[in-house]
Amino acid sequence: MKLRTIASAALAALLGAGAALAEEEKQVNLFFWPSYIPDELLERFTKETGIAITMDIYDTNEALLAKLQAGAAGYDVVIPSGYIVPTMIQAGLLQKFDAPSLPNGGNIAPGFADPEFDPGRQYTAPYMWGTTGLVYDSAGTDVELPESWSVFFEPGPLSGKVAALDDEVEVFNAAAYYLGIDKCTEDPREGQQILDLLSAQKPHLLLYGSSGTIDRVLAGEVTMHHIWNGAAHRVRKARDTARYIYPKEGITQWADNLAIPTGAEHPENAKIFIDFLMKPENVAEITNFTGYMNAISGSEPYLTPEIAADPAVNMPAEYADRLRPGRECSPAARDLRNRIWTRLKK
Amino acid sequence: MSTAASVAGRRRAGLAAPAILCIAFFMGGPMCIMVFVSLVERAPDGGVIWGNFTTDAYKQFLFEENLLGETTLNADYLRIYLRSALLAGFTVLATLIVGFPTAMYIAMQHPRRRALLIFFLSLPFWVNLLVRNYAWLLLLRANGLLDQAAMALRLTSEPLNILYSNTAIAIGLTYSFLPLMVLPIYAAMEKFDFSLVEAAFDLGASRWQALMHVIVPGVKGGIVAGCLLVFIPGLGSYVTPVLLGGSKSLMIGNLIETQFAAARNWPFGAALAFVLLMMVMAAALLRAALLRKSRRAKSSNP
Amino acid sequence: MGFLEVEAVSHQYAGTDAQVLNEVSLTIQENEFFTLLGPSGCGKTTMLRILAGFEVPSRGRVTLDGQDILRIPPWRRPVNTVFQSYALFPHLTILRNVTFGLKMRGVAKADRHGAARRALDLVRLDGFADRMPSDLSGGQQQRVALARALACQPRLLLLDEPLSALDYKLRKEMQGELKRIQRETGTSFVFVTHDQEEALAMSDRIAVMRQGTLEQVGNPSDIYDRPSSDFVAEFIGDSNLLNAAPDSQGRLCLPGGRALGIRGDAPARVMIRPEALRIAPDGNLSGQVTDLVYSGAATRFLVALDGGEETVQIQQTSTEAAGISMGDKVCLAYDPQQLWVVAP
Numbered sequence: 001m002k003l004r005t006i007a008s009a010a011l012a013a014l015l016g017a018g019a020a021l022a023e024e025e026k027q028v029n030l031f032f033w034p035s036y037i038p039d040e041l042l043e044r045f046t047k048e049t050g051i052a053i054t055m056d057i058y059d060t061n062e063a064l065l066a067k068l069q070a071g072a073a074g075y076d077v078v079i080p081s082g083y084i085v086p087t088m089i090q091a092g093l094l095q096k097f098d099a100p101s102l103p104n105g106g107n108i109a110p111g112f113a114d115p116e117f118d119p120g121r122q123y124t125a126p127y128m129w130g131t132t133g134l135v136y137d138s139a140g141t142d143v144e145l146p147e148s149w150s151v152f153f154e155p156g157p158l159s160g161k162v163a164a165l166d167d168e169v170e171v172f173n174a175a176a177y178y179l180g181i182d183k184c185t186e187d188p189r190e191g192q193q194i195l196d197l198l199s200a201q202k203p204h205l206l207l208y209g210s211s212g213t214i215d216r217v218l219a220g221e222v223t224m225h226h227i228w229n230g231a232a233h234r235v236r237k238a239r240d241t242a243r244y245i246y247p248k249e250g251i252t253q254w255a256d257n258l259a260i261p262t263g264a265e266h267p268e269n270a271k272i273f274i275d276f277l278m279k280p281e282n283v284a285e286i287t288n289f290t291g292y293m294n295a296i297s298g299s300e301p302y303l304t305p306e307i308a309a310d311p312a313v314n315m316p317a318e319y320a321d322r323l324r325p326g327r328e329c330s331p332a333a334r335d336l337r338n339r340i341w342t343r344l345k346k
Numbered sequence: 347m348s349t350a351a352s353v354a355g356r357r358r359a360g361l362a363a364p365a366i367l368c369i370a371f372f373m374g375g376p377m378c379i380m381v382f383v384s385l386v387e388r389a390p391d392g393g394v395i396w397g398n399f400t401t402d403a404y405k406q407f408l409f410e411e412n413l414l415g416e417t418t419l420n421a422d423y424l425r426i427y428l429r430s431a432l433l434a435g436f437t438v439l440a441t442l443i444v445g446f447p448t449a450m451y452i453a454m455q456h457p458r459r460r461a462l463l464i465f466f467l468s469l470p471f472w473v474n475l476l477v478r479n480y481a482w483l484l485l486l487r488a489n490g491l492l493d494q495a496a497m498a499l500r501l502t503s504e505p506l507n508i509l510y511s512n513t514a515i516a517i518g519l520t521y522s523f524l525p526l527m528v529l530p531i532y533a534a535m536e537k538f539d540f541s542l543v544e545a546a547f548d549l550g551a552s553r554w555q556a557l558m559h560v561i562v563p564g565v566k567g568g569i570v571a572g573c574l575l576v577f578i579p580g581l582g583s584y585v586t587p588v589l590l591g592g593s594k595s596l597m598i599g600n601l602i603e604t605q606f607a608a609a610r611n612w613p614f615g616a617a618l619a620f621v622l623l624m625m626v627m628a629a630a631l632l633r634a635a636l637l638r639k640s641r642r643a644k645s646s647n648p
Numbered sequence: 649m650g651f652l653e654v655e656a657v658s659h660q661y662a663g664t665d666a667q668v669l670n671e672v673s674l675t676i677q678e679n680e681f682f683t684l685l686g687p688s689g690c691g692k693t694t695m696l697r698i699l700a701g702f703e704v705p706s707r708g709r710v711t712l713d714g715q716d717i718l719r720i721p722p723w724r725r726p727v728n729t730v731f732q733s734y735a736l737f738p739h740l741t742i743l744r745n746v747t748f749g750l751k752m753r754g755v756a757k758a759d760r761h762g763a764a765r766r767a768l769d770l771v772r773l774d775g776f777a778d779r780m781p782s783d784l785s786g787g788q789q790q791r792v793a794l795a796r797a798l799a800c801q802p803r804l805l806l807l808d809e810p811l812s813a814l815d816y817k818l819r820k821e822m823q824g825e826l827k828r829i830q831r832e833t834g835t836s837f838v839f840v841t842h843d844q845e846e847a848l849a850m851s852d853r854i855a856v857m858r859q860g861t862l863e864q865v866g867n868p869s870d871i872y873d874r875p876s877s878d879f880v881a882e883f884i885g886d887s888n889l890l891n892a893a894p895d896s897q898g899r900l901c902l903p904g905g906r907a908l909g910i911r912g913d914a915p916a917r918v919m920i921r922p923e924a925l926r927i928a929p930d931g932n933l934s935g936q937v938t939d940l941v942y943s944g945a946a947t948r949f950l951v952a953l954d955g956g957e958e959t960v961q962i963q964q965t966s967t968e969a970a971g972i973s974m975g976d977k978v979c980l981a982y983d984p985q986q987l988w989v990v991a992p
């Protein structure tokens with residue numbers, strides 16, 4: 001199996017990107033997040049390799065997991081977030097392909113070559129990564145706000161002009177960072193503290209909402225929004241008074257990854273596709289499109305100036321120690337979290 | 347004679363068999379799976395352990411362990427179900443109040459005009475529910491079109507703050523489900539013989555009396571069908587509370603979704619779905635009972 | 649002044665340009681059995697709808713007991729209708745159908761039931777109180793409709809072809825019943841039919857309608873024996889209409905020159921009913937039998953009169969007719985008093 005993989009990778013490299021194995025039809029099936037890759041890049045891939053692409057869309061990692069667990073076959077490339085990768089590996093849902101061994105495998109940035117969730121990058125290659133922080137319009141606050149979750153949980157004058165993500169994990173994690181509690185806590189007492197904080201915050205929130213975040217800030221419906229940094233980048237593009245906060249108590253870093261499901265019908269084409277996305281100029285195109293940073297060395301020269309200059313995307317190095325990678329919590333911790341979320345919104 | 351009848355009966359059964367099998371398989375199958383999943387143990391990372399039976403999921407619906415490890419009643423889920431039912435009930439009422447006169451108006455138009463009106467009424471159905479809710483979002487939000495209109499008319503000087511409230515949910519659901527109420531009532535009205543209304547007038551009934559004693563009983567089937575058609579999806583409404591209600595309170599649909607998503611507790615999710623199914627069944631049985639009662643009333647002494 | 653006065657009523661349905669009623673004026677007395685008779689589509693139902701209040705006439709006035717009722721909505725008029733299509737409430741039992749009007753007026757339950765039972769007795773449906781309308785035959789439904797209207801004790805009862813769905817025997821019976829009910833209750837009836845025999849048998853007075861106008865109003869023998877127009881003469885029963893002109897002595901003669909036995913000073917249409925002609929050797933008219941139809945009690949002949957042009961119908965009892973066959977030469981006799989000059 002391993003031999004065959006190497007042989008075919010070598011062959012693929014030999015014949016150039018255009019040639020897949022004779023027995024594999026020229027087709028690769030993606031199962032992707034929505035608007036997460038520019039169409040032009042896909043077209044270029046097909047032009048260069050002759051491999052046609054079909055794409056299905058999902059919108060949560062859990063949906064992906066559920067679908068693969070339920071035995072959905074036919075997908076060649078999926079795009080799980082880091083925290084869920086161990087679960088998927090353990091469940092035997094992903095196949096090994098040793099990303100560093102691909103022709104462009106050497107481009108993986110040092111901080112991303114050996115992640116906790118997939119040591120040695122045996123099952124995954126890095127895609128985009130980002131953070132979940134806060135954006136606010138400084139025109140609506142008159143002052144620059146401190147870099148702390150306090151402005152979110154105790155908004156004071158911004159009461160009623162704040163929105164939280166409608167996302168159990170993100171909201172819970174933010175509260176845990178602010179209170180200095182482990183986000184995978186199983187301790188009901190700590191859970192109660194988090195619930196108390198969230199319940200106290202709730203009356204000050206205009207809403208919980210994960211969609212339309214950018215528009216909501218731009219329309220002035222809210223002054224501050226709990227937000228993914230790619231969205232924050234788009235807010236900043238339209239409004240130069242917008243600021244992105246990396247709270248000092250900690251900020252969730254998520255990292256999406258390219259992976260090949262066990263049941264893939266075109267694993268060789270999948271590898272060709274993944275390799276294509278590890279080329280600096282290609283992945284830079286994706287960053288320019290999505291507004292999320294990639295993890296490939298040498299992509300910076302291809303980034304548009306506005307992305308390169310936006311701290312919300314191109315994080316200043318001094319914030320590196322505030323990053324807290326997303327983590328998979330134990331079932332007990334997840335239950336506690338879900339109970340708190342349910343009680344918060346009962 | 348009796349053999350001929352039984353041959354015909356058997357032939358009928360034979361002809362219907364493929365359809366019945368299809369329905370049994372494609373409707374009954376998933377439902378059986380759902381019940382089964384709700385009765386087995388959850389796997390730690392999502393999914394279930396087939397074969398390990400337990401009723402934990404149903405216990406979780408009503409009870410929880412408190413900090414001391416004691417089992418106590420947990421009303422959180424019940425509250426969410428009750429809220430969903432109330433919301434669905436309210437939607438039924440609102441769509442009925444708006445939909446009944448609408449259906450009646452349409453039914454009394456010239457046939458060519460009727461088709462046009464029905465076409466307009468069902469137009470929103472051609473647009474995705476999500477998009478329709480976004481449209482309301484734009485209309486209702488602070489300084490949105492509604493606020494601007496109200497301020498231009500000097501009805502108010504401040505934003506009305508309708509969005510992200512129960513009022514917004516009510517507006518959104520009423521709007522979304524209105525055609526489901528109007529169409530069955532209209533269908534009944536179309537078959538309704540309006541000369542009966544003249545007969546009622548002739549016998550001294552006022553407009554209101556004619557409405558209550560003749561028209562409403564005459565289109566009762568349509569009304570009940572409309573109420574059921576609105577109540578059931580209203581109970582499971584998901585998008586509208588999230589988008590227009592600001593997601594501050596969970597509805598059954600959202601609750602079930604979190605079980606398959608973040609909480610990854612399939613058996614509990616399936617159990618919640620099963621309880622929802624039971625509520626829908628109860629509504630359908632209530633309808634059947636109402637119809638039966640009215641039939642009995644017809645055939646018994648007044 | 650009559651009980652019900654219809655003054656110069658004209659009607660045109662909204663959105664159409666046909667004049668359905670044209671300057672119709674009528675007077676109906678209290679306790680009168682009044683019949684509107686006319687061919688299909690002549691405006692009979694429209695007239696009733698105006699009286700009941702479902703249509704407001706384009707022009708004209710209607711008063712009931714001296715009160716202008718056009719402004720009163722149907723539910724406040726002391727008028728009830730037996731509809732052409734019955735219009736029974738399908739979701740209510742017969743008893744509830746019959747008590748409906750009283751219930752709307754707030755009559756106590758016990759009283760309504762008493763009144764309903766009496767009304768059902770009157771139409772001989774006393775055993776049917778608890779049935780549903782759909783369980784009844786067409787004729788039974790019509791009788792329920794009648795009972796339902798009667799239970800309200802209206803001052804004016806409008807009946808739109810209430811007997812059309814009944815078989816011959818029941819219809820004859822119900823004609824008698826209706827007459828009896830009308831007399832007993834002292835209600836004025838406006839009865840619509842296109843069956844002239846029924847009209848003649850039941851009515852105090854008959855109005856013959858034609859395309860929205862009144863041709864003639866009168867009691868049954870006026871209408872039958874002294875029709876005012878060809879149309880009435882032909883619509884009511886069978887008739888022979890002969891063209892006649894005066895001769896130099898002022899006698900009305902047929903074109904062939906034979907004198908009819910009455911006088912006149914202008915060309916006229918002269919009517920004689922088939923049963924007024926009889927075959928007799930000394931008859932005034934002669935001709936040849938061209939057709940004969942046997943119909944039980946009577947036999948009808950068509951006789952082509954000598955001198956061309958005219959063919960007349962005659963009706964003879966079957967014994968009188970025995971022995972006469974096609975092609976026979978016959979003479980016809982009549983009493984000149986039975987001739988009627990229709991339009992001078």
Ligand SMILES: Nc1ncnc2c1ncn2[C@@H]1O[C@H](COP(=O)(O)OP(=O)(O)OP(=O)(O)O)[C@@H](O)[C@H]1O
Nearest residue numbers: 661662664668687688689690691692693694695842
């Ligand atoms: N609602 C209406 N709109 C337009 N025209 C109508 C309407 N109702 C009746 N008419 C027309 O008015 C005329 C008279 O109709 P009406 O029903 O009064 O006739 P009728 O004498 O009762 O006939 P029948 O003996 O067939 O019942 C007809 O030519 C009919 O087509």
Ligand SMILES: [Mg+2]
Nearest residue numbers: 692693732808
């Ligand atoms: Mg008629």
